[in-house]
Amino acid sequence: MTAVTTGTAVEATVETTAEAYEAAFDAAVAADERIEPRDWMPEAYRASLVRQMAQHAHSEIIGMQPEANWITRAPSLRRKAILMAKVQDEAGHGLYLYSAAETLGTSRTELLDKLHAGRQKYSSIFNYPTLTWADVGAIGWLVDGAAITNQVPLCRCSYGPYARAMVRICKEESFHQRQGYESLLALSRGTPAQHEMAQDAVNRWWWPSLMMFGPPDDESAHSAQSMTWKIKRHSNDELRQRFVDICVPQAETLGLTLPDPDLKWNEERGQHDFGAIDWDEFREVLKGNGPCNEQRISQRRRAHEEGAWVREAATAYAAKHSGKGASGDSGTGGARSARLVEKEATA
Numbered sequence: 282m283t284a285v286t287t288g289t290a291v292e293a294t295v296e297t298t299a300e301a302y303e304a305a306f307d308a309a310v311a312a313d314e315r316i317e318p319r320d321w322m323p324e325a326y327r328a329s330l331v332r333q334m335a336q337h338a339h340s341e342i343i344g345m346q347p348e349a350n351w352i353t354r355a356p357s358l359r360r361k362a363i364l365m366a367k368v369q370d371e372a373g374h375g376l377y378l379y380s381a382a383e384t385l386g387t388s389r390t391e392l393l394d395k396l397h398a399g400r401q402k403y404s405s406i407f408n409y410p411t412l413t414w415a416d417v418g419a420i421g422w423l424v425d426g427a428a429i430t431n432q433v434p435l436c437r438c439s440y441g442p443y444a445r446a447m448v449r450i451c452k453e454e455s456f457h458q459r460q461g462y463e464s465l466l467a468l469s470r471g472t473p474a475q476h477e478m479a480q481d482a483v484n485r486w487w488w489p490s491l492m493m494f495g496p497p498d499d500e501s502a503h504s505a506q507s508m509t510w511k512i513k514r515h516s517n518d519e520l521r522q523r524f525v526d527i528c529v530p531q532a533e534t535l536g537l538t539l540p541d542p543d544l545k546w547n548e549e550r551g552q553h554d555f556g557a558i559d560w561d562e563f564r565e566v567l568k569g570n571g572p573c574n575e576q577r578i579s580q581r582r583r584a585h586e587e588g589a590w591v592r593e594a595a596t597a598y599a600a601k602h603s604g605k606g607a608s609g610d611s612g613t614g615g616a617r618s619a620r621l622v623e624k625e626a627t628a
């Protein structure tokens with residue numbers, strides 16, 4: 282009898298504690314406070330964040346491929362240096378985001394395995410080919426531009442590590458957008474052939490860029506819950522509209538036309554109207570039937586396999602030197618490690 286009473290009391294306490302945790306979580310989100318890794322959070326919130334951050338991280342590293350395609354053929358040393366820096370930035374973005382996802386108890390290895398097995402997605406935009414040099418400019422202007430529009434509100438996301446990673450990423454994306462714009466401007470004001478190349482790239486990248494904001498609000502599976510949790514701050518359609526309104530005057534300055542005959546200013550709404558997006562194309566690309574899906578994922582798998590020795594060497598190096606940093610003489614140890622790395626890099 283006593284045992285039963287005690288059991289019930291314990292159960293009641295556990296229930297009260299779980300409710301208290303949940304109430305504290307809801308209150309923190311409502312007050313615009315950040316949720317940190319050690320805080321209690323609903324399992325569905327954790328799963329939703331892992332899904333979104335993984336997809337974001339995967340997009341950063343898969344997104345390196347279409348542009349890296351042009352590094353060896355950049356038209357000048359200056360353009361080559363800029364493009365290399367940009368592609369490296371994207372690798373860095375992937376790193377920040379995988380690290381941020383790790384704070385939720387999921388490893389980078391696990392996420393990469395899921396990407397390679399086709400069990401997690403990356404942005405559909407990177408399944409389109411880069412046919413000419415002007416595509417590099419169009420990607421910077423439109424793809425990085427759409428990414429910024431999507432990502433600036435994520436700097437205020439309720440999960441602390443994600444929000445903080447986004448602050449630095451957005452600063453770098455901003456540079457990417459400007460370099461793309463400047464490169465397209467140079468082409469647009471160049472020879473007639475260069476102008477035509479710029480226009481052709483914009484024609485091909487405009488619609489896929491609008492698809493980057495995701496399906497329309499009434500078809501977006503995760504949107505409502507993400508907005509309640511303040512992971513997401515604006516709806517897909519709201520952000521898409523904002524992007525269109527930003528791009529129209531920029532296209533005018535570029536001297537390029539956006540390939541949409543229905544695009545026009547709506548005085549009443551104070552926004553631009555634009556034509557219908559081909560959602561069948563979007564769904565096909567998501568299903569794996571885009572022009573470059575297979576190429577992107579097989580190249581990623583190959584890069585991962587060929588990089589195995591680098592991961593092994595880095596792990597062995599870290600294990601070999603792990604005791605030294607903890608001896609208290611971290612200043613000297615750090616400098617010594619840095620010298621060793623430098624020596625190995627030049628060897």
Ligand SMILES: [Fe+2]
Pocket residue numbers: 341370371374450454
């Ligand atoms: Fe990026």
Ligand SMILES: [Fe+2]
Pocket residue numbers: 371425453454457
């Ligand atoms: Fe970028």
